[in-house]
Amino acid sequence: MKKLTYQIKINAAVSRVFKTMLDKETYKKWTSAFNPSSDFEGIWEEGEKINFIGINEHGEKEGMIAEIAQYIPNAFVSIRHLGILNKGQEILSGPAVEDWAGALENYSFFAVEGKTELKVDVDTNEDFIEYFNQVWPNALLRLKNLSEME
Template sequence: MEKTTFKATINAPREKVWEVLWGDNSYPQWTAPFAEGSKVETNWEKGSKVLFLDSKSNSGMVARIADKVPNEFMSFQHLGEVYNGVEDLTSDKVKAWAGAYENYTLTNVNGKTELLVEMDLADEFKDYFNKAWPLALDKVKELSEQQ
């Protein structure tokens, strides 16, 4: 796996960007480029389980919140996949990438927020994420800059 980064500069305070990233109403909006109707199930506490799911088949990813510093940093450690509501943490397919991290860092730069997303990414997913992340970050920017 290779660490891949995506970045956006947003004309809004970190607190606003944080709320857009993890808010109940905004999360499905900015994650639509990955899967229309995306949803997340978690209590957002450090160490907690996270289910990133689609709206059609209740399928997606299982992770845990590895670290959290409100308004500054969120780290997810991916543990497995979910298929039709059933978690897979042990198959060979999952073991090939389990343990990968996805980190979000928010930094104040000249009154704006720089959002840096770092992912451990397998070659087979690079094209997908290289297309989806710019669209997702554009939506985070749009939602965060709304008054």
């Protein structure tokens, strides 16, 4: 597993960026960089299960099954991946999830002179490095633009 790090400076208060990142409607907008139908099911609370979903080309729900490993409002969110959702079915063990189970996605928010520095650390396997290096910067730019809108 490799750890990738992405950072962006956003001209908005940490509380605004944090809310924009996690609010249901704005979450769908910034994560549409990964999948146009990107969404989540669950709640952003420590210890809670949360599914990150999208609809595939066959109209089937797919995505990642995770839990909120740590949640500190306006400071830090850690997501631990547990498995995958394939055609609406939860898969929590076996070859399909071995590369992902336990992977973390960490979001750290820093207030600097009234602005926000957001750092994202993502665990991934070799197969997704190139994809993530293309898509994550785009997703974070979308989050920046949404957070800076007045």
